[in-house]
Amino acid sequence: MILIEYIVGLSGLLASALFIYGLKGMSSPVTAVKGIVTAGWGMAFVVAVSFLQAFRVPDDVLPHLPVNLGLAVLALALGGLLAGWKGRTVAMTAMPQMVALYNGMGGGSAAAVAAIALMKHEGGTPLHLGVTVTGALIGCISLTGSIIAWAKLDGRMKKPVRFSGQQVFNGVVFIGTLALGVMTVVTQLQGSSDGGLFAMLFFAGALFFGLCMTAPIGGADMPVVISLYNTFTGLAVGLEGYVMSNPALMIAGMVVGSAGTLLTLLMAKAMNRSLSNVLFSNFGASSGQAAQGPQGQMKSVDPADAATTMRYASSVIIIPGYGLAVAQAQQKLYEFVKMLQAAGVDVKFAIHPVAGRMPGHMNVLLAEAGVPYDMIYDMDDINDSFATTDVALVIGANDVVNPSARTDKSSPIYGMPILNADQAKQVFVIKRGQGTGYSGVQNPLFFQKNTSMVFGDAQAVLSKMVETLKSLGTN
Amino acid sequence: MLTSMTLIIALYIFMLAAFTGYVVISRVPSILHTPLMSGSNFIHGIVVVGALTALFTATNIVEQIIGFFGVLLGAGNVTGGYVVTDRMLAMFRPSTKKPGQSATDKKTAS
Numbered sequence: 001m002i003l004i005e006y007i008v009g010l011s012g013l014l015a016s017a018l019f020i021y022g023l024k025g026m027s028s029p030v031t032a033v034k035g036i037v038t039a040g041w042g043m044a045f046v047v048a049v050s051f052l053q054a055f056r057v058p059d060d061v062l063p064h065l066p067v068n069l070g071l072a073v074l075a076l077a078l079g080g081l082l083a084g085w086k087g088r089t090v091a092m093t094a095m096p097q098m099v100a101l102y103n104g105m106g107g108g109s110a111a112a113v114a115a116i117a118l119m120k121h122e123g124g125t126p127l128h129l130g131v132t133v134t135g136a137l138i139g140c141i142s143l144t145g146s147i148i149a150w151a152k153l154d155g156r157m158k159k160p161v162r163f164s165g166q167q168v169f170n171g172v173v174f175i176g177t178l179a180l181g182v183m184t185v186v187t188q189l190q191g192s193s194d195g196g197l198f199a200m201l202f203f204a205g206a207l208f209f210g211l212c213m214t215a216p217i218g219g220a221d222m223p224v225v226i227s228l229y230n231t232f233t234g235l236a237v238g239l240e241g242y243v244m245s246n247p248a249l250m251i252a253g254m255v256v257g258s259a260g261t262l263l264t265l266l267m268a269k270a271m272n273r274s275l276s277n278v279l280f281s282n283f284g285a286s287s288g289q290a291a292q293g294p295q296g297q298m299k300s301v302d303p304a305d306a307a308t309t310m311r312y313a314s315s316v317i318i319i320p321g322y323g324l325a326v327a328q329a330q331q332k333l334y335e336f337v338k339m340l341q342a343a344g345v346d347v348k349f350a351i352h353p354v355a356g357r358m359p360g361h362m363n364v365l366l367a368e369a370g371v372p373y374d375m376i377y378d379m380d381d382i383n384d385s386f387a388t389t390d391v392a393l394v395i396g397a398n399d400v401v402n403p404s405a406r407t408d409k410s411s412p413i414y415g416m417p418i419l420n421a422d423q424a425k426q427v428f429v430i431k432r433g434q435g436t437g438y439s440g441v442q443n444p445l446f447f448q449k450n451t452s453m454v455f456g457d458a459q460a461v462l463s464k465m466v467e468t469l470k471s472l473g474t475n
Numbered sequence: 476m477l478t479s480m481t482l483i484i485a486l487y488i489f490m491l492a493a494f495t496g497y498v499v500i501s502r503v504p505s506i507l508h509t510p511l512m513s514g515s516n517f518i519h520g521i522v523v524v525g526a527l528t529a530l531f532t533a534t535n536i537v538e539q540i541i542g543f544f545g546v547l548l549g550a551g552n553v554t555g556g557y558v559v560t561d562r563m564l565a566m567f568r569p570s571t572k573k574p575g576q577s578a579t580d581k582k583t584a585s
Binding site: 022027028032037051061101108112226242270363376 | 482485488489492493494495496497499500501502503504505506507508509510511512513514515516517518519520521522523524525526527528529530531532533534535537538539541542543544545546547548549550551552553554555556557558559560561562563564565566567568569
């Protein structure tokens with residue numbers, strides 16, 4: 001029996017090593033696929049080996065063991081098949097909400113582990129119980145919070161839920177939940193019969209707080225929120241790993257917890273917001289000063305003329321935004337780019353850190369269309385090149401190229417790092433209409449002398465551009 | 476599985492794991508942020524192992540139900556996280572046929 005303990009323990013060690021190695025591999029596009037596959041093998045192995053534990057359960061469990069094993073296999077198959085099928089079929093644009101959903105599931109799983117640990121009174125020291133309850137709290141918040149994030153990104157919940165005194169209300173819910181958590185620990189220690197009641201109220205409170213905390217946050221801030229809940233789930237898993245005396249859970253959970261913290265802060269920084277600002281400021285609702293800023297005449301230009309200009313330029317930088325993905329025009333764009341390249345134009349893509357619905361999301365969407373990643377440049381790598389570039393083509397992006405962020409201190413987006421599209425010799429902006437971006441801020445770039453607007457749906461405009469290039473030939 | 480673990484050793488593990496996570500992520504280009512979030516999402520799916528352990532030792536119907544949902548959700552986390560990450564990463568490809576070079580080329584260009 002002691003042998004099984006060693007095998008199970010060592011399998012966790014091996015899995016932890018493979019996870020870290022895999023995560024390391026994921027830090028470069030060249031080794032990334034190998035990285036996730038490596039981590040995947042580690043996971044498959046440790047899950048398979050964990051079934052050996054069925055051979056060393058305490059005697060009182062033996063009569064229930066067949067049912068437990070059956071339930072385990074059924075749950076694995078059901079959860080795996082459903083999530084796997086959904087993950088295979090979901091569209092790339094819907095990726096962020098899927099990540100949110102899977103993340104919430106992990107939080108729920110950690111909370112379930114905590115619930116069973118509480119019911120079993122395992123190693124009931126105050127510390128042990130305190131860690132169990134803390135992990136449960138974080139896991140529950142991650143579960144319901146992620147579900148709200150999913151609903152918002154999926155368009156099922158269109159408006160943030162806000163009411164006056166909300167912050168106070170949320171504060172009261174949180175403190176109440178904490179108090180219930182403390183009561184859960186105290187009653188468990190006393191062995192009191194009220195323990196179960198307090199535990200149930202505590203779990204309900206924690207789940208409810210996750211809803212309250214996420215409901216007022218605007219849809220545009222969801223990437224930061226998803227990343228935060230990813231961190232939360234990691235921490236919850238790490239804490240429950242301590243409760244279960246399972247170092248593999250502790251390591252994997254904490255690695256994700258710290259990596260997720262870093263990612264969350266990077267994302268918040270790219271949006272020029274602090275994390276507390278994202279969570280508590282209700283940004284996006286109050287920016288009613290939309291009509292401010294420069295007014296003037298926008299110049300509009302025909303798609304064919306714009307395409308011809310680019311065809312005879314020597315360098316073009318393309319700045320795609322989420323609008324491109326909404327129009328499903330990535331494929332068309334790449335077709336256009338390939339024709340430009342064939343004509344000898346130097347084409348690059350410039351990606352703002354918050355382009356898309358999640359940092360890096362735009363890269364994924366372009367990759368799906370077949371754009372090679374070495375044509376895609378981060379903001380810091382390309383921003384100095386705009387001044388020497390003939391044409392900047394902005395498609396479905398707005399706030400990330402708004403020069404007010406550099407100059408206008410009264411602008412809500414002042415200080416946000418932007419792509420210097422305005423410095424290119426000629427700027428084309430493909431845009432549906434004359435509206436403002438999600439922040440509701442007018443964009444002076446559109447009124448610049450060297451800017452021409454190409455109004456229309458990105459898909460339709462790009463189709464016309466492709467046709468124009470075809471008619472021009474490649475000589 | 477360890478039968479006992481002192482608080483101190485647990486804190487050491489947490490400390491080292493936290494540094495590991497920080498160091499591994501800090502060099503990741505933003506192009507990989509989404510797959511990476513999804514990949515780390517997959518990794519914390521190891522909670523399914525904890526849920527399995529809990530379910531194996533269930534002795535009454537309530538524990539079995541909670542354990543069942545714990546494993547169900549954990550399995551969803553693992554499989555979904557893996558599939559989605561793998562799909563995203565499989566799409567990244569370089570334009571030249573020299574995979575090793577492109578990443579470094581990019582840094583030096585302009």
